[in-house]
Amino acid sequence: MIASGAEHMHESISTNHHTVVIGAGIIGLSVAVELIWRGARVTVVDPREPGSAASDGNTGWVVPALSAPVPTPGLPTQVARWMLEHDSPFRLDLSHVRGNARWLRQFWGHCNPLSHRQGLLALGRLNAESYSGFSRWLENGLTFEWRQPGVTFVSRDAAAIEHVADELKSLEHWGYEQPQWLLDDALRRLHPELSADVAAGVRARREQVVRPESVIAALRAIVDDAGRVIRGSVQDVQHAGGRIVQVETDSGECIAADAVVIAAGAWSAKVGKCLGTHLPVLAGKGYSITVENPELQLAGPLYLADAKIACTPFDGANRFAGMMELTGPDDSINPARLATMANHLDQALPGWELGSRRIAWSGLRPMTPDGLPIIGKVPTFENVYAATGHGMLGVTMAPVTGAIIAELIVNGESSHDISAFEAGRF
Numbered sequence: 001m002i003a004s005g006a007e008h009m010h011e012s013i014s015t016n017h018h019t020v021v022i023g024a025g026i027i028g029l030s031v032a033v034e035l036i037w038r039g040a041r042v043t044v045v046d047p048r049e050p051g052s053a054a055s056d057g058n059t060g061w062v063v064p065a066l067s068a069p070v071p072t073p074g075l076p077t078q079v080a081r082w083m084l085e086h087d088s089p090f091r092l093d094l095s096h097v098r099g100n101a102r103w104l105r106q107f108w109g110h111c112n113p114l115s116h117r118q119g120l121l122a123l124g125r126l127n128a129e130s131y132s133g134f135s136r137w138l139e140n141g142l143t144f145e146w147r148q149p150g151v152t153f154v155s156r157d158a159a160a161i162e163h164v165a166d167e168l169k170s171l172e173h174w175g176y177e178q179p180q181w182l183l184d185d186a187l188r189r190l191h192p193e194l195s196a197d198v199a200a201g202v203r204a205r206r207e208q209v210v211r212p213e214s215v216i217a218a219l220r221a222i223v224d225d226a227g228r229v230i231r232g233s234v235q236d237v238q239h240a241g242g243r244i245v246q247v248e249t250d251s252g253e254c255i256a257a258d259a260v261v262i263a264a265g266a267w268s269a270k271v272g273k274c275l276g277t278h279l280p281v282l283a284g285k286g287y288s289i290t291v292e293n294p295e296l297q298l299a300g301p302l303y304l305a306d307a308k309i310a311c312t313p314f315d316g317a318n319r320f321a322g323m324m325e326l327t328g329p330d331d332s333i334n335p336a337r338l339a340t341m342a343n344h345l346d347q348a349l350p351g352w353e354l355g356s357r358r359i360a361w362s363g364l365r366p367m368t369p370d371g372l373p374i375i376g377k378v379p380t381f382e383n384v385y386a387a388t389g390h391g392m393l394g395v396t397m398a399p400v401t402g403a404i405i406a407e408l409i410v411n412g413e414s415s416h417d418i419s420a421f422e423a424g425r426f
């Protein structure tokens with residue numbers, strides 16, 4: 001058994017206590033590892049290869065600076081404009097609207113200054129912990145690609161990125177460093193790879209990058225060694241006395257459970273329904289293109305704010321990711337969306353596509369109507385917890401989410417204030 005990290009944990013639990021985690025994305029695996037480190041037995045269930053849904057092809061940014069929730073004042077007008085543009089970063093499948101009218105109504109309802117500010121403060125406060133999440137994992141013996149290069153948000157127009165500086169100002173109280181403005185020559189000196197079109201930048205220096213595939217592999221190694229991963233889709237449960245006592249998969253496996261964690265990403269609404277719990281999570285599809293052995297040297301992670309594309313240099317590869325499609329739980333790749341991304345990249349980063357191989361990927365972000373994740377006990381059963389709805393921040397928040405759920409299961413309470421993230425708020 002891998003003991004790494006166990007010596008850093010103070011909690012303990014009966015060695016017979018068994019948690020079933022539904023979903024082996026970065027969130028489910030994080031919960032499993034944090035539980036293992038606290039002495040619990042864990043089984044993770046997933047029909048897919050762990051990490052292969054939304055968690056391995058993303059940009060790997062650890063960005064507490066982007067704690068602002070997605071519902072934003074002015075977004076409905078912007079969305080209406082985007083719907084008329086063929087090369088916009090957003091797409092809404094109208095046939096999908098009818099079945100999700102309640103979610104969309106709630107989402108629009110949160111696009112106001114008060115909800116946005118409350119969400120920013122709640123997420124910003126919790127994410128102050130996310131700055132140390134991955135270094136804590138490295139100290140606990142996990143091995144993965146990690147660096148802290150900072151992130152530069154760039155645009156043709158300084159006004160388009162002012163909000164990043166304003167949001168960081170709101171979070172100053174929790175120790176967020178204030179960003180550095182980079183205009184024209186200063187930006188060009190730091191990022192000579194940018195085309196002349198791009199004129200303004202805001203740099204957040206504490207932001208980090210992990211290679212998500214390497215994080216998944218490290219977490220999985222711990223679970224394979226000290227827990228169990230089962231291939232299967234959870235389809236049914238048995239309950240008794242207000243508790244789930246058994247989880248059943250489509251392959252006929254029946255797994256006895258003392259606690260159950262729903263970490264099924266964009267599929268959490270369906271899994272929640274099976275467990276009698278309302279979890280309003282909708283899929284927000286995004287795409288990435290990874291260029292292996294790239295010719296273009298990215299001086300550091302860049303966010304192209306006009307096209308909403310994140311660009312990350314990894315060891316031996318550059319990855320470019322963006323787009324948001326509310327088109328249902330289907331993660332097939334639409335070549336037209338990749339072409340749109342490529343057009344935007346041609347304008348901002350000439351030569352971005354040159355390298356030995358290009359790999360296209362898509363993943364479904366688990367989106368909630370208020371833009372905040374769901375972390376905590378569900379109201380319907382005493383021993384069921386939700387860890388889902390992380391939207392654009394699932395990588396950033398994986399260590400803190402894993403620790404919170406493990407604390408709740410092992411200690412019955414968390415050391416973090418999670419009142420804004422409770423499942424019961426819906």
Ligand SMILES: Cc1cc2nc3c(=O)[nH]c(=O)nc-3n(C[C@H](O)[C@H](O)[C@H](O)COP(=O)(O)OP(=O)(O)OC[C@H]3O[C@@H](n4cnc5c(N)ncnc54)[C@H](O)[C@@H]3O)c2cc1C
Binds near residue numbers: 050060
């Ligand atoms: C293009 C793109 C770029 C991104 N970039 C970043 C970034 O830079 N930084 C960041 O913080 N976040 C980023 N994200 C967001 C991040 O990828 C997600 O928030 C995160 O991966 C969600 O993890 P998850 O474990 O909740 O879901 P997933 O990884 O989707 O895992 C959920 C798992 O549940 C399983 N499941 C579903 N139904 C069942 C069932 N019935 N039984 C058992 N298992 C089931 C699925 O098969 C799946 O494997 C990005 C997302 C995209 C799409």
